[in-house]
Amino acid sequence: MKWGTFFGTALLVAFILLVLWPILKQKPLKDKIAFMMILLFGWGLSLFDLPNIAGPMTWMRFFFKPFAPLME
Template sequence: MSMMWGHFFSVAVVVAVIVILQWPGIKNNPTRDKGAFMILLLIGLILSLFNLEYIKGPPHLERAIFHPISRLIGK
């Protein structure tokens, strides 16, 4: 469990460095651009909380949706 928090905090440090280095360049941009920049970094930070290697992907979702329907319709 401590490994995940270590990973999260290391990603948080990287995000902070990106913001510090890039902010002078985007300071004069519109608010929408600054908001998009921050939201994308926040999404990356939030995704670092999850163990994405073991999360099931789109094929499992598709199978979960369409498998019951295929039994009703028939093969």
């Protein structure tokens, strides 16, 4: 993990919250929750090195490899 990227993204998330929170204060609770969930989901995804993570097919091969002899 690159710590500079982590802290830079955390700083950006904090800046977004500071700028948009006064606008969100007037909105209903559902809107606040939706905004926070989307923001935290995006922040969580930014912590992973997504271009270099193995895809779903790699995980499926790993999971089903022990069952290959049973299929033949």
